[in-house]
Amino acid sequence: MTTTIPQQPTPADAAAGGTLLQARGVIMRFGGLTAVRNVDLTVNSGEIVGLIGPNGAGKTTFFNCLTGLYVPTEGTVSYRGTVLPPKPHLVTKAGIARTFQNIRLFANMTVLENVLVGRHTRTREGLFSAIVRGPGFHKAERASRERAMELLAFTGLADKAEHLARNLPYGEQRKLEIARALASEPGLLLLDEPTAGMNPQETRATEELVFAIRDQGIAVLVIEHDMRFIFNLCDRVAVLVQGEKLVEGTSEVVQNDERVIAAYLGEPFEGAPADEDGTPAATADDASTTSEQENDR
């Protein structure tokens, strides 16, 4: 017992090759609308998992369930074998960090300050030490700043540390969101459309960044509409359609799945009217997935 990695006690899940995140039977209802229906999803350590689906499929809602912003109506989300409390700050503390579909930086704070806020859960400071400002305070503050600068260097923003976040160009704001999320030293990073609105070069750079993050031992769960990005990047892809998980598998499996193509492009036309051919097929698929999931439960 010399150099074992300090692992959390995860009795059952440890066997599964380090399951980080496990969502089981997550259902999210808003009044009469069911935005997420019975979704199961697992992310193992070292994996990059994609979550795709047409607009309104419930991807972001599902993310919000994972991060404690919403409390799922039914189902559980556990991280390293422990069920997550429905409090976003405790989820972050447990080790899940995220970025947002619409950039949500602290616009009036500097780039560095944004990252420092990200470090909030990993720093300790009482009210007393903040007022007295002893050597411990300065040491902790300096360590925090050093780590924040490292992250800015990692994302390529080091020379902009003192700029106001709102003055950064769009692509760099996205990067800053990632740096801020990484500052909480997560085991799992959730990216909500990280390349939305980016040009191909920026998308390529983001791809590199996500690989680099994975190489640091952080698993990534990413929502994206850019299919090339997803299929280049992900070890596994799950497809969400109308709140339900339609397919899950490797890029090839998902790419070639007819149901996925149908969900995105509609049913293939085999003569008019298309509806008569399309509708029964879709219903059959829905029925089969639902029953599968019910069996799982």
Place this chain on the structure above:
Amino acid sequence: MHTLPQQLANGLFLGSMYGLIAIGYTMVYGIVQLINFAHGEIFMTGAFGALAVYTNLPSSMSIWAALPLMLVGGAIVSVLIAVGAERFAYRPLRNAPRLAPLITAIGLSLALQQAVFNWYPHATAGKHFPQLPGGPFHIGSVDVQSGDLFLLGAAIVCMIALGVFVRSSRTGRAMQATAQDPDTAKLMGVDTNRIIIIAFAIGGLFAAVAGVAYGLKYGQVKYDIGFQAGLKAFTAAVLGGIGNIYGAMLGGLVLGIAEACATAYIANVPGMEQFGGGAWAQVWAFVLLIVVLLVRPQGLLGERVADRA
């Protein structure tokens, strides 16, 4: 007595007090977008808390020894009431329509006033508040009371401490983050409920300091002093740009000085003779507010609502 430096000094002292109270309005507004109308009463209970400590101290004790204890006593009362109000009155309404907590605040304000009126012994009339010995000091042509010096000193110390705390501590950064976007702050690991409590507590603390200073300055406290002081402080917070702590202090000073100068000089303006004097001081204070808001709706230092989008 009516020299300009004297009026500026009077305004400075008055304004320091407005500013100290205004901090409570502006911090709470900045973080939860609530105008805590009970804050004037938190100021008042701070004064009474300090007075209660004083009356229970041995009468042989010098005021200088008693003052720190009074401050602590007042602060405990104010902070407990402020934090209690947040926990039990405002937090359950956090997601309710904006009007609900506002009305709650007004109700709380009346309740606190009546509580002191009915339960504090003999609070129906003004209660005598101890005075600091010494003074008046003559600084150039300006007469200064020792209570005024305490007020100014307390305001300076509080403001510097707050500025440093907000700008460069971990909790202060979390506060700024929560003010800008509470949901994101939560997801970055900030316990926003704790931050909100801290904001209320700091507001309560400053209000208590202002309450003690009020007692020392005017020599008596009454159950209803919170209303007018609170209204003025709220005005100061809006004047400076609500949500901005430096704005609150600046707004307080501008309001205090404007009030002092209006009292002394308006009557000298031809045709305005009847509008001078203390009776019209309130009017001029609010005229100033209206004029500033017409020209700069976001207040002097401005915390534009768009900034928090």
